[in-house]
Amino acid sequence: MDLKYDYLIVGSGLFGCVFAHEAYKKGKKCLVIDKRSHIGGNIYCENVEGINVHKYGAHIFHTNDREIWDYVNSFVEFNRFTNAPIANYNGKLYNLPFNMNTFYQLWGVKTPDEAKAKIDEQIKDLNITNPQNLEEQALSLVGVDVYEKLIKGYTEKQWGRKATELPAFIIKRLPVRFTFDNNYFKDKYQGIPIGGYNKLIDGLLDGIEVKTEVDFFKEKAYFESIADKIVFTGKIDEYYNFQFGKLAYRSLEFKTEVKDTANYQGNAVVNYTDRETPFTRIIEHKHFEFGTQEKTVITREYPQEWDESKEPYYPVNDAINSEMFRKYKALADNEKDIIFGGRLAEYKYYDMHQVIGSALKKAKSI
Incomplete structure (x- = not known):
């Protein structure tokens, strides 16, 4: 049987898109599928009132790796945004x-x-x-x-x-400084894609076949039959049918609204650090790109326990879950035709530059 694709990439987040791009450059035929209605995973942006809204929470790119910085800027120019969040504790404001x-x-x-x-x-x-x-x-x-x-x-x-x-x-990596410096990240290169993260994803997937609203697990046998190798970026425990148990995650609920004002809070990120306020922060999206639109869009983030009806965002890397993951990783390490990568497949809290670095390293090794 002639296989239709060299690689089936399950998930169109950063790991899947970077790997697909690198494989495509080498002449490999790829198919990228995603169960969501859009590509880009959690860095997807939705245009509301002319503002690029980070639909799945604030994504601020930062790295000390010049190679990775040049790589992402080869698809879209990044601006000079610097993350300087504010903390609101019972109505009093503090710099972070x-x-x-x-x-x-x-x-x-x-x-x-x-x-x-x-x-x-x-x-x-x-x-x-x-x-x-x-x-x-x-x-x-x-x-x-x-x-x-x-x-x-x-x-x-x-x-x-x-x-x-x-x-x-x-x-342990909590920044504590004895200088007057509100720059949250110490990384040399920081910014937001001018025009939003969708431009980065579109550039990575240019020329590559993509299908959205496709659930890999509903047609697993078919998808496994059409490609030589699979790049899997979903939950590793789900791939192995939860045979060692379900890994734990934290999830988030995002409540977004348009405000009939040009500037709601004066900053992209304001954290609410008291226990009584139910949300952790308010994101005002226009400030990521220094917007001057007449209206503004804000998002409140409400953390919640994860279940099957919610999106998994943060792995809970405690002793129990880490031991469970080690069992799944042992299975993954023995696979010859399946590549696992990204935050969910590696059960690791990756920043964006780390995901890109991991995907580039994996593609290069292959």
Whole structure:
């Protein structure tokens, strides 16, 4: 039987699109399928009132890798957007990430030595030498005030668990700076595609056959029969029919509305860090591209526990789920004609540049 395609790519997110593009450049025939009605996975943008709305949450590209930066800019030019979120705690505003602006807003301190002394004073009696959970890790890094006002409520909403029940590693990369610097990411290259992420996806898939609203699992035998190899970017446990159990995720509900004003909150991202506010943040999409439209579009993000009716966004990498994933990965490692890649297939919290790097590395190795 002559196979119709060299590669069937299941999922049109960044991993699938980058792999498809690289294979296509090498003369391989690819088919990309996606169960959603659109391509692009979670970076898909929807145009509302002339504004590119990040339909599945804010996506801000950042990397220190010049090769990856040049790669994405070869499809669409990226602007100079810098992420400088604001925290709203019970109506009071603080700069993020934690830096001298934040410490001045909290304590009125004006020098790094004063800020460090304040934190040292707050942690000296906690006696935390080996943090066992997220709460202890955060307290040992930034003290009581920053933790209680800017970390605890937000984190517990995001993960749906008490901070004492979450692993310490989640917060270890928390930016803490003793300079007046509101730039959230330290990466050298940062920005948003001018005209939205759809331009990046369209460029990657140019010339490649794509089918949307197609469920791989409903016609699995057929799809496996038409391609030499499969690139699978969906949930790895689903591919193996949940034989070791279902991996846990956190999900999100997005509530988007058009506001009849040119500027709703003055910033792209405002985090609501108190426990009582049910959403974690409000995104005002026009600020990602410095928009001047007459109206604006905002999205509130409500974290929720994942089930089969919801989209999986964040893997819950605790001990139980990590052990379950290791069993699935052992099966995947023995496959010859199936390539697993992306956040869901690798059960890993990837940033966008990391997904692209992973896909480029896999394509190059093949």
